[in-house]
Amino acid sequence: MVKASGIHIREKPMPGLINVISVIRSQLSLSVSTIQDRSLSHKHGTGPYNVFILDTSSSLGQNGYKQTKEIFTDILEEYSKHPDIDENVGVIVCGRHVKCQHHFSNRYEDIKLSLNNVEFGGPSPIAAAFFLSRGFLISDFTKQLGTFHVPPRIILISDGRPTDFTDLYCDDSPQTETARDVDQLQQLTRKIGRTHPIFCIPVGRNPDMTTLELISGQSRGGRIVLPSDARQFAKYSQNTRTASMLPITLKNDGHDRERILTSLVSTFPDNAYTEMDQNEIIEMCFLEKSPCKFRDDVEEDIENEREKLYEERDTRLPSLGSRVRRGRDWHFSDQDNLGPGTVIGHCKKKGILVVEWDTCSRNTYRFGPMDSSIELFEVQVCNEPRILENELIATGCIVKRDWTVYEQDDDTDDIGSAISVQENGAVLVQWQNGFQKAYRYGYEGHFDLQICDPFSPEAARYLEDKIRKVAINFPDGVQPYHQDVKIDLGYVSDPSLKKHVDSREENTVTSKTIPILKVPKGVYFRNDKLKNEISDVETDGPTFSVSRNQWFWKSREGTWNPYSREMNDRIHKCYARNPKSTVIVTIHDQSYRVVIAKNIQINLTTRETSEIKLVINEPSP
Missing domain, CATH: 3.30.720.50 (Signal recognition particle alu RNA binding heterodimer, srp9/1)
Incomplete structure (x- = not known):
């Protein structure tokens, strides 16, 4: 220690503090240089801006590090094949050092050469890399492709195993990966993802798909990109421009996909599009041409009202604990990992559900009539129970009270759903009568609940009861294989619903039969691969x-x-x-x-x- 004017000054500041200050300085420096760099138009392309975060930590392993560089190089090579798009690329490396490796540029060969100076090893301070990326994300860098406004996007190539970004002097290991680091990363990416899509490409020996899905899924338009699809992903801007040129108005009646494909064939009859191209174009049309753009406002509601997340605001909507699957108006790629999820909240905005998928990712979805009076069902209620794998308990599990702990005069129903599960074993349960209460399931070794057999008759009746309640108001809001089920008063346990059923007891839960325009594969597109398929x-x-x-x-x-x-x-x-x-x-x-x-x-x-x-x-x- 040295003394200067009565102030004690450390000869060597704490390493963690040095790292935080270093990252903050880097971000401020990057912001200033990025703003200054805008005037040097000859260094930039005219197309969208892409920020690549390359994980170089030791947790990837040598093969994972090699895979990261190969994927990045493949994407750059694909960019170079489309000079009409003229993508801009900026690079941040994340490992023993977190720094800007290359400013925005369309000189792809120079960018490739810059990787020769990247050092492999160290921890995974991914949160620091995202913090640094904010220096790249200048609002003036939003580009227009046709009628679409494309903000700068982030592409993370990583194993999704973050470590404390205040410690850059240790090698990555399972001991340095904590739940706190994951939570900090999710909070930061949630804010960035409101206006900037985040795409995650998993690499390495054992990538954490749950974390990567959470990061990408909570961003607007982001998703997981498999390593094998990297070159396809490089055509993202090209497909965005194609989607912007389609003269189509979406009606949100369940048949927009066929309309988009038909419009694509009519507008570009001489072009060949792979199935993945078609899916991307359809997704773009839904994101940008939907008459009900709402998600930014909803995310703001969730962020500001997080303490009220588990609130049931509309009795007509699926109740908390209801199980859902992607619905007829789904257009979010594989955000659900093709599996079911659980309703854990109703947003303030009319007809918006908060769903936690069985992969642990969360997002908001439209259900029922919107402000524009159009009915949209991005999810539909189903009777698929939550099946545990290696978890002790999870959101969506059907539970009962343990009567060895609670007295018989407890004011809750006999069966309910877990709508929130904390890492310490605290569980929030929504009972069948709408009452909520917190219980212990592993907390300090105590267990207040019993998990029901997901295939038991009582569990099946519980889920079917939720379906029938929804079907009374929203026949199209249940899974197709339930839509020919007669509403049976014997199965509706809530007496308040019987008066609604009485007036409709002659009706069955059916969807409107509308002819679907068939667009066979390989018939309207020049795709030789599909011609000989069986x-x-x-x-x-x-x-x-x-x-x-x-x-x-x-x-x-x-x-x-x-x-x-x-x-x-x-x-x-x-x-x-x-x-x-x-x-x-x-x-x-x-x-x-x-x-x-x-x-x-x-x-x-x-x-x-x-x-x-x-x-x-x-x-x-």
Whole structure:
């Protein structure tokens, strides 16, 4: 210590403080240089701005680090093939050093060469990299592609395992990765994601898909991009411009996808578009041309009213604890990971639900009539229970009280749903009568609840009861395979609903039958790959063509049957993203939940289970 005018000054400040000050200074310096750099137009492209955050931490492993550089290089090479778009690229590295590696530029070869000076190793201060990225995110850098306004976007190539950004002097390890670091990262990316899409590309030995999905899913227009789809992602701006040129008005009646594809064929008859191109163009149209743009306001509500998140504001909407799946007006790519979720709140804005998916990501979705009187169902209520994998308890679990702990005169119902689960074992439960209360499930070794068997008769009745309550006001708000179910007074446990049913007891829960415009693959697009594919008309016939990675299910007779091409692709996509995930498939008009980790499928109607298996590079099972 040295003394100067009576003030004690450390000879060497704390490393954490140095790092925080360094990052703040870097961000301020980057903001100033970015503003100054705007006048040097010859260094910039005329297209959208992309901020790449490259994770170089030791947790990736040497192969993961190599993969990061290869993916980044592939994207740059694809950018160079589309000079008419003229993308701008800025680079931040995140590892032992967090710094701006390259300012915005369209000189892709120079950007590639700048990676030669990047050092591999160190921790994963991803939050510091996002903080630094704010220096890039200047509002004047929002570009216009056709009628679309495209703000600067962030592309994170990482394993999604953040560490404390105040400590840059240790190597990454599981001991340095804490829940607090993940929470800090999510809070920062939530604010950035309100106006800037965040795309996450998982790399490394064991990427944390849950964290990466949360980061991308809570941003406007962001999503997960698999490493194999990196070159496709590089065409994102090109597809955005294509979508902006389509002369179409969305009606939000469940058939806009067919309208968009038809408009694409008519507007660009000589162009060839892959299926992924088509999906991206459709997503762009929904994001920018929807008559009900609301999500920014809703996110502001959630941020400002977080203490009131678990509030049921509209009794006509699905009650808290209701299970949902993507609905007829879904246009959010794989934000749900093709699985179900749980309603955990109603927003102040009319007809907006807060849903927590079984992957733990949260977002808001429209349900029912909007202010414009248009009915939108981005999610629909279903009867799929929450199935635990390695968790002790999770949001969406159906629970009962443990009567060895509580007296019989407790003022709660016998069955309810967990709508919030904290890491310390505190659980918030919404009971069937709408009453909420906090309980312990593992907190300091205490257990106040019992988890119900998800396939028990009482659990099934509980979920069906929620469906029927919704169906009274919103027949189109339930899953299709429930839409031919007669409303049975015996199943509606809430007496207050009987008067509503009485006036409609002759009605069945049906959707309006509107002809759907068919757009067969390969017919309207110049795509030679699709011309020779075998039809899926016979989904489970005795003769079939086995794909490279084919999934099979076992019948009662013990024979192995292949899934149809569509179902096989759906299962394999989930398997590639998370081998422990589950997915819903359809076989002979029956719905099944495929539990990949257990190699079984469960009939959602009969609860009968059967085996499944994956055959790789084999002509027959």
